[in-house]
Amino acid sequence: MSLHIACSKRQELVKALALPKSFHQRPLPPLCIAFASVDGRKLFQEALSGSYMHIYFPLAEQFTTQTEPSFCGLTTLVMCLNALRMDPGRPWKSAWRWYSEEMLDCACASVAVVKEKGISLPEFVALAKCQGLVALETRATAALTLDVFRTVVRASCATSSEVLVVNYSRKTFEQTGDGHFSPIGGYNAASDMVLLMDVARFKYPPHWVSLPLLLQSMQQIDASSGLPRGYVLLKQGPTTLCMAPPDSNQAMER
Numbered sequence: 001m002s003l004h005i006a007c008s009k010r011q012e013l014v015k016a017l018a019l020p021k022s023f024h025q026r027p028l029p030p031l032c033i034a035f036a037s038v039d040g041r042k043l044f045q046e047a048l049s050g051s052y053m054h055i056y057f058p059l060a061e062q063f064t065t066q067t068e069p070s071f072c073g074l075t076t077l078v079m080c081l082n083a084l085r086m087d088p089g090r091p092w093k094s095a096w097r098w099y100s101e102e103m104l105d106c107a108c109a110s111v112a113v114v115k116e117k118g119i120s121l122p123e124f125v126a127l128a129k130c131q132g133l134v135a136l137e138t139r140a141t142a143a144l145t146l147d148v149f150r151t152v153v154r155a156s157c158a159t160s161s162e163v164l165v166v167n168y169s170r171k172t173f174e175q176t177g178d179g180h181f182s183p184i185g186g187y188n189a190a191s192d193m194v195l196l197m198d199v200a201r202f203k204y205p206p207h208w209v210s211l212p213l214l215l216q217s218m219q220q221i222d223a224s225s226g227l228p229r230g231y232v233l234l235k236q237g238p239t240t241l242c243m244a245p246p247d248s249n250q251a252m253e254r
Contacts, residue, residue, distance in 0.1 A: 023203075025202065025203060025204070025205075026175070026176060026203050026204060028175075028204055028205070028207055029173060029174035029175060030174075031173045031174055031209065031210070031213065032173055032175070032204070032207040032208070032209055033193070033207055033208040033209075034205050034206075034207050035195065035205055035206040035207055035208065036205060040207070040208055043188045043191060043193060043195075043208050044186075044188075044195070046188055046190055046191070047186050047187065047188040047189075047195075050187075050188070050189050050190075051154075051158050051189075052153075052154055052157035052158050052186060052187035052188070052189060053157065053186040053187075054157065054158055054159055054160045055156060055157050055158075055159065055160055055162075055163060055164075055184070055185060055186065056157075056185045056186040056195070057160065058083040058084070058160050059079065059080075059083050059163065059183055059185050059197055060185070060197075061082075061083065062078075062079045062080075062082040062083045063079065063197055063199075063206075064078070064079055064199065065199060065200070065201040065202060066101075066199045066200055067101055068101075068115050069200075070114060070115055070116070070117065070118040070119075071101055071114065071115070071199075072118070072180050072181045072182070072199055072200055073114070073118065073119035073123075073124045073181040074101045074104050074109075074111070074114055074119065074127075075101055075199040076165055076181040076182060076183055076199055077104065077124065077127060077128055077131075077165075078099045078100060078101055078103075078104065079183060079197075079199065080128075080133075080163045080165065080183055080234050081099040081131055081133070082098065082099050083163060084133070084161075084162075084163065084234065084235065084236050085236075086099065086131060086132060086133065086236065088103055088131070090103075099131075104127060104131070106127055106130050108123060108126040108127055108130060109123045109124075109126065109127045118179070119181075120222070120224055120225060121137065121139075121167045121222070121225070121229065121230060121232070122137070122225075124165075124167070124181065124232060125137045125232055128232065128234055129237075132236070132237045133234050133235065133236065133237055134233075134234070134235045134236070134237045135232050135233070135234055136232065136233040137230060137231075137232050138152075138230050138231055138232075138233075139227055139228050139229070139230040140215060140218035140219045140228045140229055140230045140231070141228055144215070144218075144230075146211070146212055146215055149211070149215050149231075150192075150211060152164065152231070152233070153184060153187050153194060153211065154187060154189070156184065156233065157184065157186050157187040157194075161235060161236070162233055162234060162235040163183050163184075163233075163234045163235075164183065164184045164231055164232075164233055164234075165181060165182070165183050165184075165231060165232045165233075165234060166181070166182055166183075166184060166196075166214065166218060166229075166230075166231045167179065167180070167181050167218065167222075167229040167230055167231065167232070168180060168182070168214060168217035168218045168220070168229055169217045169218075169220035169229065170217075171217075171220070172213060172216050172217035172220060173209060173213065173217060175204065176203075177203075179222060179229065180198075180200070181199075182196045182197060182198050182199065183196075183197050184196065184197070185197040185206065187211075188208070191208075192210065192211045192212070193208045193209060193210055193211060194208065194209060194211055194214060195207075195208055196208075196209055196214075217229075218230055218231065
């Protein structure tokens with residue numbers, strides 16, 4: 001090997017070592033079943049033949065990836081707002097009214113602060129209400145039994161008019177990280193598993209998890225509040241906070 005080639009390879013190695021540590025996704029732990037895997041597809045097909053996949057389709061139309069590592073709450077809310085066909089009442093781009101993460105800059109949860117610190121369950125609820133949604137929060141205390149939670153999941157997944165968002169600890173599923181927000185995209189009654197449509201798709205794909213284990217993950221204490229995590233039921237409210245200008249439909253489409 002010539003001296004020039006050896007020096008070039010050494011420089012490449014030094015340059016590579018100087019780069020910050022990075023990742024391309026994470027393998028799903030055994031407690032989770034990837035949506036696109038053989039078992040995941042089987043669970044999906046079984047669930048489709050039942051009554052608890054109605055919410056999947058509006059959510060799948062709007063499934064997106066969070067644009068910042070701390071935006072799981074914002075992106076989940078954006079996905080739900082668009083799935084529930086909420087009108088933001090103000091332009092997103094050109095003449096189009098549509099929800100995106102930067103549209104959720106509000107006094108109750110500044111986008112800049114969320115980018116730095118993430119969002120808490122009460123802040124998520126407040127932000128959802130600011131956009132005109134009915135948001136019903138439930139903490140996973142001892143009062144939330146498995147049977148009660150299962151009933152809530154079934155009722156939510158059997159309709160396309162409401163979305164169930166869970167705030168849970170990833171640690172329970174042996175995933176990296178901790179607090180996270182995800183919408184539930186369906187329920188397989190035979191296996192008692194739910195489909196988590198994880199918006200951190202750069203990290204984990206959508207996956208099926210055990211309903212009892214999901215409840216356990218919601219029962220974990222949130223260090224920021226000292227309270228257990230929980231879930232939020234979202235549905236359209238009677239009015240939106242922001243109304244579109246009366247002539248907005250006359251704007252030019254692009």
